[in-house]
Structure formats: C-alpha cells, structure tokens
Amino acid sequence: MKKIAFIVSSPMTVASFLSDQLVVLSRYYNVTVITNMEDSSVDLRLPSSIEVIHVPICRTISLTDDLYALCQVIKICKKKHFDLVHSVTPKAGIVSMIGSFIARVPVRVHTFTGQVWATKKGGYRLLLKSIDKVIARLATHVLVDSSSQLSFLRTQNILSNSKGSVLLEGSISGVDIDRFSPSESVRKEKRDELGIPDDALVLLFLGRINTDKGMRELIDAYILVTEKLSNCFLLIVGPDEEEMIGEFECALSDKGRYLYVPYTTTPEDYMRLSDLLCLPSYREGFGSVIIEAAAVGIPSVGTDIYGLSDAIVDGKTGVLVNKKDVSSLLAGLLYMLSDSVRLKKMGFAARERAVNSFSQKAITNELVKFYGDRL
Numbered sequence: 001m002k003k004i005a006f007i008v009s010s011p012m013t014v015a016s017f018l019s020d021q022l023v024v025l026s027r028y029y030n031v032t033v034i035t036n037m038e039d040s041s042v043d044l045r046l047p048s049s050i051e052v053i054h055v056p057i058c059r060t061i062s063l064t065d066d067l068y069a070l071c072q073v074i075k076i077c078k079k080k081h082f083d084l085v086h087s088v089t090p091k092a093g094i095v096s097m098i099g100s101f102i103a104r105v106p107v108r109v110h111t112f113t114g115q116v117w118a119t120k121k122g123g124y125r126l127l128l129k130s131i132d133k134v135i136a137r138l139a140t141h142v143l144v145d146s147s148s149q150l151s152f153l154r155t156q157n158i159l160s161n162s163k164g165s166v167l168l169e170g171s172i173s174g175v176d177i178d179r180f181s182p183s184e185s186v187r188k189e190k191r192d193e194l195g196i197p198d199d200a201l202v203l204l205f206l207g208r209i210n211t212d213k214g215m216r217e218l219i220d221a222y223i224l225v226t227e228k229l230s231n232c233f234l235l236i237v238g239p240d241e242e243e244m245i246g247e248f249e250c251a252l253s254d255k256g257r258y259l260y261v262p263y264t265t266t267p268e269d270y271m272r273l274s275d276l277l278c279l280p281s282y283r284e285g286f287g288s289v290i291i292e293a294a295a296v297g298i299p300s301v302g303t304d305i306y307g308l309s310d311a312i313v314d315g316k317t318g319v320l321v322n323k324k325d326v327s328s329l330l331a332g333l334l335y336m337l338s339d340s341v342r343l344k345k346m347g348f349a350a351r352e353r354a355v356n357s358f359s360q361k362a363i364t365n366e367l368v369k370f371y372g373d374r375l
Contacts, residue, residue, distance in 0.1 A: 002083040002375050007034040007073065007096040009057040009089050011042040017173045017288065018088070019045040021364050026050050028368060029375075032080060034073065035092075057092055066095065073099030083107060083375055087135075088172070090116060094131050097138035107374050110139040112153060112164075113172055114285030114307060119212055132158050141374065145286040146170040148306035167366045170310050171286050174363030177355050180268045180295035190273040194259060200233040201337050204274035204298070206267055206289050210241045214280030214303065214324070219248050221280075221329040226257065229337055233257040237270050271296040275343055276336050279308065280321070280329050287311040290318070291358045294350035299343060301332045317350035 006022060008014055014022070014035060025031055026049055033046065037054040044052060055072045058065050077085065077100050084107040087096035093110045100108045117128035136142055136153075142164045144150040150166055153159045188198070196202060203222065209215055222234050234257060236248070245260055252258040264270060267289075271277070277293040277300040284307035290300045291311055300318035302308040312318040319336060322328035336343060 001028075001030045003030045003032070003080060004084040004086065004371070004375075005032040005034055005077070005080065005082045007055075007057075007085060007087045007092045009036055009059055009092040011035050011037055011039065011044055013089060014044050014046070015042055020176065020360055021173050021367060022046060022050055024364050025368065025371070029084075029371070032082070034076065034096075057095055059089075059091055061091075066091075069095050070099050074103050077103035077105055084109065084371065086111070088113060090128070090131065090135070093135040097135050101138045107141065108139050109141045109143060110135050111143040111145060111172060112149060112285065113145050114149065114283055115152075116283075118152075118283040129156070129158070136163065141165075143167060143370075145172045146307045146310040148309050149285050152306045167363055167370065169357040171288055171291060171358055171363060173288075174358050174360035175288070175291045175295045175354055176360045177295050180271070180292045180354075182297040182351070183272050186269055186272045190269050194235075194273070196233055196235075196259075196273065197231075200231050200257070201229060201276070202233045202235055202274040203333065203337070204235045204237070204270060204277050204293070205279070206237045206270060206277065206293075207279065208241050209236065209238050209244055211244075212282045214282060214329075215244055215248070217280050217324060217326050217329055218278055219251055220326045221333055223251065224326075224330050225333050225337065228334060232337060233259070235259050235261070235270065235274060237261040237264055237267065239263065267292065268296060271298050274298055276301065276333070277318075278329075278333065279303070280323075281305065281308065282323055284308050284311075291354050295354040295358075297347040297351040299336065299346035299350050301329070301336060313349075313353065317346055317353055 022031055032051045034053045034055050036057045055069050057069045073095055082105050085096055085100040085105045086109040087093045088111045097108055117125045136158050144164050144166055147166050150164050225232050271293045277298050279302040281303055287308045293300055300312055302312050303323040304320035305323055312320055314320040319332040321332040
C-alpha cells in the first residue's frame with residue numbers, strides 16, 4: 001500500500017475540513033497526518049489507523065521555528081518514504097514543499113485556499129507572494145479550491161497557465177449534505193435555547209473574527225439595518241482573533257438583538273436557526289461556510305471577490321456586494337431580509353446547488369481519482 005502524508009499547520013484544519021476525506025483515503029493508502037498538535041484538546045476525528053505526527057508548524061513567520069519545522073519534515077519524509085505529500089495552508093505549504101523536495105518525495109501536491117498577501121502592501125506582500133511562488137514551483141501538482149482563485153493566481157504569475165486544477169466545481173472538501181441539512185425542529189429548539197423569538201430575522205456571521213473578514217463593515221451595516229427592520233437579530237459565531245468583540249458589544253449595547261458564541265462543534269445548528277448568512281470578507285479562497293449554509297437552505301450575502309464569486313450565484317443563491325463598502329452591504333442585506341419569499345426562494349436554490357455541485361462524497365471521490373492518476 002502506497003504511503004501519503006497530509007501536512008497542515010493547524011489541527012483545526014484537519015478536524016473542520018479534511019477528516020472525512022482522510023478516512024476515505026485510508027482505504028486505499030497508508031495515511032499519515034503531520035500537524036501542530038500543541039493544542040491536544042482538538043479532536044481530529046480520525047481512526048487509529050491514521051498516524052498523527054506532531055511538528056510545531058506555526059502560522060506566523062519565525063525563522064528559528066520554521067527552520068526547525070522544516071528539518072523535522074525532512075527527517076520524517078526520509079524515514080517514512082512517502083510516495084505523496086499533500087500540504088494545505090501557506091505555512092504548511094512552504095515547509096512541506098521544501099522538505100519533501102529535499103527528501104525526494106516523487107509526488108508533491110499543494111492546495112491553495114486563499115492568499116494572505118492579497119490584502120497586504122509593500123515588502124510584506126512581496127515576501128508572502130514570493131513564498132507562494134516557491135510553493136508552486138516545488139509542487140509537482142497544484143490544486144486550487146475555486147476557479148476564480150485559479151485565474152487570480154495565474155494573472156499574478158504564481159501559476160503558469162498549464163499548472164493548477166480545481167476539483168469539480170471547487171471547495172477544499174465539499175459539504176456533508178446529511179450533516180448540513182434543514183431542520184425545523186432544531187431551528188425552534190436552538191432559538192428557544194438562545195432566547196431568540198420565532199418571528200425574528202436572524203443574520204448570521206460564522207467564522208474567524210478579524211478585520212479581513214469585514215467585521216467592522218458588518219457591524220456598521222447591521223446598525224443601519226435595525227433602523228429599518230426592528231425584528232432583525234445578529235448572531236456572531238467564531239473565535240475572536242483580534243479582540244474585536246468588546247468593541248462590537250459597545251456599538252450594539254443599545255440594540256438588544258445581538259449574541260456572540262465564541263466556539264461551536266455544531267455550526268450547522270446555528271445555520272438552521274438563521275435566515276441569512278453574511279460574509280463581507282476582503283479575501284477568501286472559496287468560502288466553505290457559504291456552501292455549508294447553502295446546504296442547510298440558507299442564502300448568503302458576500303463580497304464580490306474571487307472565491308466568494310464561485311460560492312454565491314448572484315441573484316440566485318444570494319447577493320454579492322462591494323468589498324469594504326458599508327452602503328453596498330447595507331443594500332444587499334435589506335434586499336434579502338425585507339422579503340421573506342425571496343429568502344426562501346434563494347435558500348431553496350442554494351440547497352439545490354450545494355447538493356448537486358458540492359457534495360463531500362463527490363469531491364472526495366474526485367480526490368481519490370486525482371491521486372490514483374498520479375501514483
């Protein structure tokens with residue numbers, strides 16, 4: 001049985017996106033996961049047959065730490081004699097592609113899931129962009145999780161026109177359409193638990209809370225929404241990476257229709273109680289949360305950027321708005337929230353598209369085929 005290794009910087013990436021794929025792949029290959037397991041509380045949701053090796057790959061740049069992680073990856077690759085190494089996320093990508101190249105791993109795959117440097121300027125942008133160029137050069141094969149991102153990488157000279165491909169319609173791993181499905185009983189139960197009225201319109205943000213996710217624009221737009229729609233309720237779910245929640249709570253203190261949940265293992269339940277998802281991000285590789293919400297039957301408002309323009313069909317499964325534009329975001333939110341028939345119609349279309357084009361099973365089968373053609 002041939003040996004493959006997945007290398008990622010965060011175990012949360014494994015738990016959130018890769019675990020089901022890895023379980024299926026383990027039926028055909030000897031699978032090893034290499035990740036930073038300093039946070040041992042994360043449940044990777046993997047069977048004992050998949051070996052997990054700790055390597056302290058950090059998300060931030062640190063010459064000493066990165067060199068140590070690189071040496072560890074080289075050592076492990078030489079010892080295990082992997083036939084294929086697959087990296088996801090930028091830091092894991094540079095460590096993995098250099099390490100597996102030095103260790104002479106024959107098949108080296110990297111998946112691009114968005115570019116940090118897309119919103120940066122100056123020397124820092126140049127540095128991060130150069131790292132992606134090295135990753136692309138050393139990888140024998142490149143996957144990209146959206147067609148618009150693939151076009152962007154080519155126009156930015158990260159990838160040549162002959163390198164890079166997208167599995168089916170895109171996304172890193174598709175969506176579990178059984179887990180992410182509509183449920184009126186859960187919707188009522190969860191609303192009762194959180195004290196949200198049955199007739200409230202719930203606007204949901206679910207993801208990492210930081211500036212690049214467009215959180216300040218979302219709060220500003222929501223405050224204006226409440227002046228038009230008195231029954232609108234804002235629900236924010238996700239880790240506060242930049243300590244922004246305190247600032248938001250002050251801005252929303254007199255609104256009385258706001259709730260923050262810092263962590264959940266059941267995002268689908270929060271989607272089920274909601275009416276509309278909002279992701280006003282500055283950059284996204286694809287926007288998996290959009291497709292997860294779509295599978296639940298929830299349409300979305302998102303920014304018209306590469307990645308999200310693949311996840312949302314404008315005017316059919318949601319609305320695309322201008323980036324960093326509160327007025328445009330406000331217009332999009334009011335357009336959706338002010339018409340319950342439109343919400344339901346787009347939610348149905350979103351569910352149908354998620355099932356037909358982004359099922360996890362279909363994406364996983366395509367990845368198995370991708371490996372089989374190269375090993």
